[in-house]
Amino acid sequence: MQSGNQEKEGAQAPFFIPKDLDAGLQLIRLRRRRMGHILLGLIPFVLVAGSIGYSLSELETMWFILAAAIYGALLLAYSLRLAFTECPRCHGFYHCRSWLDPTTPQCLHCGLPLKAGG
Numbered sequence: 001m002q003s004g005n006q007e008k009e010g011a012q013a014p015f016f017i018p019k020d021l022d023a024g025l026q027l028i029r030l031r032r033r034r035m036g037h038i039l040l041g042l043i044p045f046v047l048v049a050g051s052i053g054y055s056l057s058e059l060e061t062m063w064f065i066l067a068a069a070i071y072g073a074l075l076l077a078y079s080l081r082l083a084f085t086e087c088p089r090c091h092g093f094y095h096c097r098s099w100l101d102p103t104t105p106q107c108l109h110c111g112l113p114l115k116a117g118g
């Protein structure tokens with residue numbers, strides 16, 4: 001009849017994140033930081049585009065279009081990479097359910113918080 005006390009004590013154990021979950025969460029944080037850096041690159045790119053305006057030669061225009069295409073491809077690649085990053089606990093897409101939320105503080109499937117672990 002006293003076995004109920006043991007279960008209660010076990011339920012009060014501190015919150016613990018296993019090492020494999022921690023590595024997965026670190027990967028999500030790394031991909032978020034990289035996506036942030038890519039987005040920051042948009043600011044100087046737009047400023048340069050705005051300051052140059054209509055004074056570009058034909059060759060400069062071609063280079064600018066090439067740079068814009070490369071930047072767009074890079075932005076798309078990092079966006080997709082972040083969107084399809086798996087949660088280390090439930091293996092669903094961390095930021096994607098029926099909607100996409102790249103700034104979510106927790107897994108959109110199982111609720112694993114990003115700040116859990118180290």
Ligand SMILES: [Zn+2]
Pocket residue numbers: 087088089090091092094107108109110111112
């Ligand atoms: Zn999850």
